[in-house]
Amino acid sequence: MTTPSTGEVSVRDVALRDGLQLTDGRLGTGSKVELVRTLLRLGVPELEVGSMARPDLVPALADTLEVIxxxxxxxxxxxxxxxxxxxxVRRAADAGVRRFQYCLSVTDQHNRAxxxxxxxxxxxxxxxxxxxAAAVGGTVQVCLATTFTCPLTGPVDPxxxxxxxxxxxxxxxxDVVLADTLGQAHPRQVGELVSSAIGPADGRRVVFHGHDTWGMGVANSLAAVAAGAGMIDSALGGLGGCPFAPGASGNTATEDVLFALxxxxxxxxxxHELVRVGDRMLAELGERSRSRASAGAHGNGREYDWTLPAT
Incomplete structure (x- = not known):
């Protein structure tokens, strides 16, 4: 798969899947397609754009195959x-999907839920x-949810x-995706697990998927990169959360991860365009931004190039 270079690490925006799971507002299919194209044009290397979960359970993602x-x-x-x-996989492949994130939880209790x-x-x-997936020339990454803590059983054995x-x-x-589903991990813990995962991953890219519940989203992402992660997940505006992980807040904000990396x-x-795109998405959803970098971009200090120009 060819993607724009981001140096040694790629960033994947997951707003259109993980980000939309718990929002009361809805994005129309046209808005989703426009968002995909805008993010790709700006240079975001990879996106997570939907889910094959039952539409009655995750109605915000019911139009995934229409988007594809x-x-x-x-x-x-x-x-x-x-x-x-x-x-x-077979249903998604018939609709043209070629990149599949196969997800399971480390703990039986969360996987059942x-x-x-x-x-x-x-x-x-x-x-x-x-x-x-191979039958249609596609690829699969395995995503392990609750790799640090489980909302039902507590700390997870590395x-x-x-x-x-x-x-x-x-x-x-x-790929192997390590998901801090509850956002309770800290940087040393993330670095140790990512570093330990490199060997058994056996050449597969290690991906870190973090949440910002305790304010460690960016720090954990940087720790993952330092330990050898090849991709970081994040979501515009810090949207997201798991229906079966009470108390977990949104994903680490894409604006924050990119500003740091x-x-x-x-x-x-x-x-600036990325911040404006996030603003429009959040306005359509009726959600507030959790991104500190976006807040900074909207602030004063016009002498700083990364601050939005006055309109």
């Missing part, structure tokens, strides 16, 4: 869709998901996480 259908092949090649079963089965059942089906990463049934996946493609002008 409106994109061209190059755009779809940079867009991931959440799946949890081989059947999800989120997906309706235990973690072993999800792992047992993973090879079929990889096979279904050895259990590493065991799942090393599981041979994950052969053929291209300063990839080669990001300069003040397209950062």
């Amino acid at each position: 259908g409106a994109l061209d092949e190059d755009e779809r090649d940079r867009c991931w869709v959440w799946v949890a079963t081989p059947g999800h 989120n997906i309706g089965r235990d973690a072993e059942t999800s792992m047992a089906a993973l090879p079929q998901a990889v096979e279904a 050895d259990r996480v590493l065991e799942l990463i090393a599981d041979p049934r994950g052969a053929g996946t291209v 300063r990839p080669d493609w990001l300069g003040p002008e397209n950062f």
Whole structure:
């Protein structure tokens, strides 16, 4: 998959999947497609744009396949869709999806609440998901939710996480996503787990998916990069949360992660446009921004290039 260079680490915006799960407002399909195209044009390398979860459970994502259908092949090649079963993969593949994020939770309790089965059942089906994706020239990343703490059982044993990463049934996946679902991890903890995951990942890219519940989102993301993560997940405006993780706040804001990482493609002008795009999305949803970098961009200090110019 070819994406714009961001140096050693890529940033994926997940506002159109994880970000929309708990919002009361809705984005229209046209607005989603426009947002995808704008973010890709600005240089955001990869996006998560929807989910194959049941529409009655996550109505905000019910039009995922319509969004995919409106994109061209190059755009779809940079867009991931959440799946949890081989059947999800086959249905999404028929609609043109080629990047599949196969998700399960490290703990059985959260996996049952989120997906309706235990973690072993999800792992047992993973090879079929990889096979279904390969049949259409697609790729699968395995996403491990609750890698640090579980809302139902508490702290998670890192050895259990590493065991799942090393599981041979994950052969053929291209990435391993470590999700701090509750946003309770701290930088040292993130760095240690990411560093420990590099070996069992066996050449697969390690991705960190953080939430900002305790204000550690950017710090954790930087710790993950320092430890060897190849991609960081974030969401415009800090949107997001898990329906089965009470108390977890939104994802780490894309504006904040990009402002901290300063990839080669990001300069003040397209950062300004990114902030404005986030503002428009949040206004349509009736949500407030949780991004500190966006707040800074809207502030005073016009002598600073990254502050929005006066209108």
